[in-house]
Amino acid sequence: MTTSRFVIAGGGLAAAKLAEALHANDFDGSVTLIGAEEHLPYERPPLSKEHLLGKKALADFTTYPAQWYRDHHVEVLPGTTVTAVDRSTKTVALPDGTTLPYDKLALATGSRPRLLRLPGADAAGVHVLRTIEDSDTLLELFGAARRLAVIGAGWIGLEVTAAARTAGVEVTVLEAESVPLRAALGPEMGAVFAQLHRDHGVDLRLGVKVGEITTADGRATGVRLDDGTHVEADAVLVAIGARPNIELAADAGLAVGGGVLVDESLATSDPDIVAVGDIADHQHPVLEQRIRVEHWANALNQPAVAALTMLGQPAVYDRLPYFFTDQYDLGMEYTGYVGPTQQARVVVRGDVGAREFVAYWLDPGDRVLAGMNVNVWDVTDKIKQLILSGEPVRPDDL
Template structure:
């Protein structure tokens, strides 16, 4: 579907860390011209940190190290508009090359970091050369999990994280071919929708009883299962992929734990992601399921911040540590990280947010509901035009989702942010304005 509805604002941050004092700004400018800030990671988060530093008048050196041979780009289109044939890489590249030149940002493509020397404040590159830093930002992202399944490295087995991997998969999705997807999360379901639009036969293997159980729970997981069944996706729930069968060096099927063998021309393994925290951990930063950061996105080293997929943040609103592997964090955390690097007060308080487009279903979700008591809906679930709310036992709204109903995300955010107990009957009633629920 066309992404014509209103998504979360691309500049939506709760605090941008700007200073109002011209005197303070002039001091910062004088000091910053002699400093070097290094950003490790060439995805959306890395690019946005560079932007935010220049927007905040940092005139020192900025070095942006990108592991890929491409300028930073958005990743959501890889499983959405790109696989649907609606967008190509230039459409979702964050900034053109001339923007980086004009803003005097030293972008180094195909460059990774092997280690961090915190004592001497240097990053070490694969050729053993080093780059000095005054402040360091880690935006190293994540990588697809690679489960120990026999045959998982054969030709025809795909993983999805980069534009090159997306292009490789898309080139094989030809009409009449057979795709087996291992995993029924967001990536698996979005690719399934794109593949069905190309007349590819799709089977999905998932150990749980429904898709998206961890993200949405059984009530909304069932909505997505029905959606894909209506488009002739063949689900295999309650079983595991035991082996990817191979013939002449190429995958030709997936053998399941119940003995079933699903024939395949291509296999996509989409069973989650692992944060790239190795260099942070080796450098002695605090790591536990991600790089531990405070509300300012500072790590255990005050000269190093971490953002995006790797950041396990102490969230000031939610009162717990969370790590969120979604686009909104990569988009919005950099403004706070840049302020922290510049020594300006700022906290990242945004609620988790994500969206998806599958067939004719478009959805936005905001909040955090790893555990909940009930789900309340308003609207027509069968027609997939509805709102859903996750409530705890005291009827506080933990999270909300709008499905094919637009321009309500701000109201949903307000309800989730209010921490007020709501009347479930009024929450479900279409004639009660959402704005009335937080008065």
């Protein structure tokens, strides 16, 4: 009997968890995991959190050790990328010109940082954060630099800022929006994070536009704003979001949009190919809309469903989006989803000033769309229940 051949294009957490899920479902064929980094798959949240604080090393957040892959008969090709997918012959091409056949293919190609297209953006001392090497570089920087300019007040920018301030680095954050995290949390909750960072000595400048990164002898010396203001810095972090790596899927003729379009089972427009993690633009059966979120929880949980789909078993990915952050003494979990065009009002229970509260996003019919707990724990399941019930709530009862 011919052995089934499954290929996973990607080398992050989603790829490792997919390999695990296949074997948990007694798949006895061959699995090949192809990752661009030289490392075994690892989790990325510590790159901007515990690793930057010097609390965790790579081994602490590597998903599985090398022996695990050997024990489970998973062939790992590190430092390699899939350059093309030929759906007609069901093969993937590698940089050395060889090809690998597949019966089922999983795309877990992740995302990459958005880059600035401005003068000075390619200078030495300009950094992004995506890989362990990026995080290592920033950690070393914290011991040498006195001033850091952070362009972008999203999750990565603010988490790095918190780690830098903890290390004693002076930080100026430059953000085009009127509040941090506006797209993710809206103006009211974004203001909470603005105050958090100002309370910890961050020079947070909102509603500003970057004109260039200034340099001397090929090295960044700061950031000049459009109004001519110059922010002096020994290093610059560009944290303006990420782009999903969907080029491989698009070149293969798969349906793409904001990501790789997948159905409720995470299957792409080709039934022999699934997509998971950052790239998956997923038709969510509960939210009844397409969503693509670049969060750790998707990489962790989607592979269990994708594995069943690859094995020809019925499966639906219906988990609510979830993400978390840790900044200074603030820990937060967010559950649910508020679309960019959805109307919602925020109801808060607890003490915002003390940063110990739960916030709820309610639609015009008083149904709970999302909830965020800040320094309040063991309430995530209750928030999920409120969202999944689909029933209106009395705000006074929250």
